[in-house]
Amino acid sequence: MPQIRTSEPIAKVDTAWLRMEQPTNLMMITGVVTLAGPVEYERLLDTIRTRWLAFKRFRQKAVDRPTGAHWVTDEDFEIHAHVRRVALPGKADQAELEEFVSDLASTALDPSRPLWQFHYIENYAGGPVIVQRIHHSYADGIALVQVFLSLTDTAPEPPPAALDPAEWRKTQVEQSSVFRRLVEPAKNGFGLARHWTRKVTEEGLRVLADPDRAAHFAGEASGLARELVHSVSLPDDPKTIFKGRLGVRKRVAWAEPLPLDEVKALSKALGCTVNDLLIATVTGSLNSYLLDRGERPSAGTEIRATVPVNLRPLEHARELGNHFGLVFLSLPVGESNPLKRVRFVSERMNELKSGRQATVAFGLLAALGMGPSALQKPALQLLSDKATTVLTNVPGPQQPLYFAGERVKDMMFWVPQNGSIGMGISIFSYDGQVFFGVITDRKLVPEPHQIIDRFRPEFEKLVYLSLLLPVDRPEAPLLAEALVRD
Helix, strand or coil, X not given: CCCCCCEEECCHHHHHHHHCCECCEXXXXXXXXXXXCCCCHHHXXXXXXXXXXXXXXXXXXXXXXXXXXXXXXXXXXCHHHCXXXXXXXXXXXXXXXXXXXXXXXXXCCCCCCCCEEEEEECCCCCCCEEEEEEECCCEXXXXXXXXXXXXXXXXXXXXXXXXXXXXXXXXXXXHCHHHHHHHCCCCCCCHHHHHHHHHHHHHHHHHHHXXXXXXXXXXXXXXXHHHHHHHHHCCCCCCCCCCCCCCCCEEEEECCCEEHHHHHHHHHHHCCCHHHHHHHHHHHHHHHHHHHCCCCCCCCCCEEEEEEEECCCHHHCCCCECCEEEEEEEECCCCCXXXXXXXXXXXXXXXXHCCCHHHHHHHXXXXXXXXXXXXXXXXXXXXXXXXXXXXXXXXXXXXXXEECCEEEEEEEEEXXXXXXXXXXXXXXXXXXXXXXXXXXXXXXXXXXXXXXXXXXXXXXXXXXXXXXXXXXXXXXXXXXXXXXXX
């Protein structure tokens, strides 16, 4: 009878995220899902037992030892410690829900258990709510969205096979690489390192066999080195009210969603991508907030956002673990012209697409995960000093989903910030709508609604300006600048 492994080394990149935890910035991804109607608690538990716990990783806790970090099976696992029923006080409206989520985002998960929790809120005025927390060391946001989607169906009642735990798990294992990786024991915690060692060895043999390849290989290495030097040599971000000494309490807020069709139509009219448009809208909100708080940034003032970039091959889109890099994106918060902000963001995004910052950041995190904790914090602080916010934009499914038989109305999530970064901005699209969320340090921005409530007005400014553009002119965004005066 084969021996069951109860401990596995944690991948080095995931170890880096595990060790980033500090009281002022907890490394949790927090999500809120609103349902159209109530679900039976027992059915909720059955869904999580059958589908969430089909991933072996979620029965394991993270143990960081001097010899390295390991996933260790929780022999005392109890599902009720991870799935809890709660009720909101008072009116149980959005303000009460935001306060509850803010408290969870400020409270560390229990390190003696697997690092995840679901809270089921039955009395929210907008419909039943599921609040989920999971530590970043388990996976990045893109993977966790896919894992959460495995809890849902595309119809109120799933097909009969999906109701049978063994059959559902068998189907998912056959169809998805995420199950193959998580359900089966890891072969070796240093598999990623071996993979890259093998690739480097193979590349070296090719260089020996083909001298012309040496120039290309040297050019690639030189390019990566330049990106690393560029990243660490960036000046620190300017001091604004968004950046300062952090406290231990977080505040979350979210806005009414925008129709995705309107966002797509406007991006086409302005000659930019949907992502460019949304980020420019976020930048306009930050600019407006600074002005109302008495800060008047000069025309050239920029702050940086660290933006996660997916590095997974398509065939591994549903694997857990962290497979993303980070890039620094400049946001022109000192620019008062909305159309110039769109052009600025579009140009910066195009520059980043042709660079290697994300790959360098992934390699740097892996290297930090191999080293001692004492070296990680100064290195991460060095990088976080160069940014003011974390900005994520994750595309979700564009069709209605059902959780335990009830339609999912809304979804929003917040990713953690590291080091001295005190603000995170999340953009998420689902079922034809675009959702915006902000998480801030309470000492720096005590009322994040004052930022997020500006998203729609900033979007409507761009809608208005687009109506003044010449028709069928590819250079319309440039011509439109004359319509706006600084």
